[in-house]
Amino acid sequence: MVTKNKLGDRGEVILLTGLGRGKTTTALGIALRVITYGGKVVFIHFSGPQYPELGEVKASAVLGDSLRMIGIRSEASNPLYLNDFSEIVNTVADALAMARNVWIKQCNLLVLDDISHQLDRGSIDIDQVLALIKDRPPSVSIILIGRSTPKIIAKTADLVTEFVDIKHPPPTSMELHKGIDF
Numbered sequence: 620m621v622t623k624n625k626l627g628d629r630g631e632v633i634l635l636t637g638l639g640r641g642k643t644t645t646a647l648g649i650a651l652r653v654i655t656y657g658g659k660v661v662f663i664h665f666s667g668p669q670y671p672e673l674g675e676v677k678a679s680a681v682l683g684d685s686l687r688m689i690g691i692r693s694e695a696s697n698p699l700y701l702n703d704f705s706e707i708v709n710t711v712a713d714a715l716a717m718a719r720n721v722w723i724k725q726c727n728l729l730v731l732d733d734i735s736h737q738l739d740r741g742s743i744d745i746d747q748v749l750a751l752i753k754d755r756p757p758s759v760s761i762i763l764i765g766r767s768t769p770k771i772i773a774k775t776a777d778l779v780t781e782f783v784d785i786k787h788p789p790p791t792s793m794e795l796h797k798g799i800d801f
Contacts, residue, residue, distance in 0.1 A: 626658050626727050630760035631777040632752055636735070636768045639782030646730050646762045647675050653760075654685045658727035663689040663714050664704075666733040669696050676703045689714060689722075711742045719751050728760045735765020745769055 633649070635642040650660040662675065679688040680703065690704035691714050701707050708714045723729055737743040752761060752775055763772060773779050 626653065626656050626758070628758050630727070630755065630758050632775060633760065633762045634768055634773055634776040634779045635762060635764045635782065636766065636773070636779065637782035638766055639784045640787070641782050642764045643675070643732055645780070646732065646764055649762065650686060650728055650730060653728045654682060659685055659687075659725065660728045660730065661687045661689065661718070661722040661726040662730040662732065663691075663718060663722075664694070664732050665691065665711060665714065666694050666736045667696065667700075669700075672703070679703075679705050687722075687726075689717075711737050715743055715747055715751070719747075719754070723751070723755050723759055726759065728762065729755070730762045730764070732764045734763050735768045738765070738769060739767065745771065748772065749775065 635645055646662075650662060653660050662679075664673075676688045676690075679686040687705040688703075690701040690707045691709070691711055692698065692701065692707055693710045695701050708717060718729060718731070731748075734743070734748065738745060738748065748763070749771065752772075755761060763776070
């Protein structure tokens with residue numbers, strides 16, 4: 620069960636969506652606030668990792684059991700990229716089942732990074748996600764992240780923020796920066 624902390628009793632559902640950059644980074648900022656007040660975070664990467672190192676995964680080693688990073692073997696572009704994750708599950712279905720039956724009871728914040736990608740692919744049924752939201756303990760917050768998200772999730776969420784690219788270099792000229800982009 621979740622340890623006593625300075626967080627409120629009412630969790631919320633937050634949707635971070637849109638084509639712009641910064642959705643995962645925003646969720647990490649919220650996660651850091653939860654940890655600062657004594658809470659625990661479970662952060663599930665529903666796509667990737669696409670890179671050998673992710674700053675947020677490395678941070679989980681420093682933050683200990685306050686931040687658990689979950690990788691999914693079937694989604695990793697290279698199995699070696701999963702070495703630094705707190706836990707690894709085999710499939711997207713396994714991750715969603717663990718989120719609903721185990722992790723949701725062990726954290727104050729559950730982050731479903733790139734969940735919309737799995738909804739788009741049909742790997743996850745929308746009703747499973749809605750049930751996770753509906754059946755969560757009242758004090759647990761959930762952040763759902765993705766470029767496009769079904770309207771029913773936006774309607775269910777307490778807070779929806781859409782990320783829009785205002786100024787970005789063309790993708791072919793954009794170099795990813797370690798520590799900023801991953």
